[in-house]
Amino acid sequence: YLEKVQTNLKKPVGMILVTGPTGSGKTTTLYSMLEILNTPKINISTVEDPIEYRMPRINQTQVNSKIGFTFASGLRSLVRQDPDVIMVGEIRDNETAGLAINAALTGHLVLSTLHTTSAAGAIPRLIDMKAKPFLIASTLNSVIAQRLVRKLCNDKNKYTFKKEELKNISKFCNLNRILKILKEEKLAKPKQKFEDIVFYRPKPNKRCSEGYKGRIGIYEILPISEDIKKLITKGATSDEIQSHAQKQGMKTMIEDGFVKAAQGITSIEEVLRVIIE
Structure with a gap:
């Protein structure tokens, strides 16, 4: 899993999404990615709600609805500052979705989170937010879905x-x-x-x-291959995308969970x- 994530982090442009319900460790995964990317040569900026960890060398900004500083307005001003990597705490609305995709199209690596139950479910969710399928296909690098098990x-x-x-x-x-x-x-x-x-x-x-005692993540990583891009552009359902990805070797979260259960890390x-x- 880590190898797949690191391969995608080496791409200088595009979008990586982490999905799951509240409290499933999405932000921690985003921070782990920023930790890997955080070298003096790379300019990283974030818009968060709230800032959960302070990180050296990273320009972190916090959403403040009282003064009208939202994810969308924060993202708008960040793009003008020419960062290499942009982390948006969450894509909550159509405007933020459009701006995140636009930032990925204009030479930035964008990391963000979405509330969906599976990795493949992120694509119909973006389409619901009025994102055009061909733009999703050309910007999305991968989607990681996760849950935390004891x-x-x-x-x-x-x-x-x-x-x-x-x-x-x-x-x-x-x-x-x-x-x-x-x-x-x-x-x-x-x-x-x-x-x-x-x-x-x-x-x-x-x-x-x-x-x-303690918790660990179970994951599924949907890599956006050429075949998956074609399915996205065609407007395929999340089930069609998932079954095609499984044929290409994607392990689902439940399958990753069974592997960790057989290793004695967690229970079924x-x-x-x-x-x-």
Whole structure:
């Protein structure tokens, strides 16, 4: 995942979006990207609401609705100052969406967030905000969707799934595809079935009252390949974009969650909780 993100950060122009509900760690992901880009040679400017972390060498500005300083007006003045990288805390309205796409078209790298449930869902959302599909296709570099799951404590219970439980889980995901991914990641042996794979449950104790401590992200990264660009220009639905991206090897959030659950980092219950919410 990190390699894909870093490849996209090396592109000098375009737009990278991070999507997810409130409190899913989107801003932290944006700051991590700025941290990678933050060298003395690169001019980085932000418009945020509020500024959550102060960062050296970065020109950070905070939205102030009382004086009419919004994401849109902030973005307008930033573009005139010729930054290399622009971070906009959130694309909330049509005007900000249009300005962000315009900034990406005129030689800037734009990083921002959107409220959508999946990576592919960002595209119809931008179209709802009156962005033209061919402009989205030519500016978008990638979309990252994420959720935060709780991490299991070191002391945890091992278990395997029963057939009935798997039947229930299969309503939310493609178990055959997940099994294939687990085998590719060497988390399952070539001939193992789903019922043979060991997963983990929380084991509440004095140190970890609920059996969990800390949180970790589960992600899906939609790279905007030539095929995906054609689909966007055609006005394809998010489902069509997602299924095409999966054929090209994109792992969905739930699949990334299953990988982290098989590694013993989190539990399947946690993964399903944050995806279904």
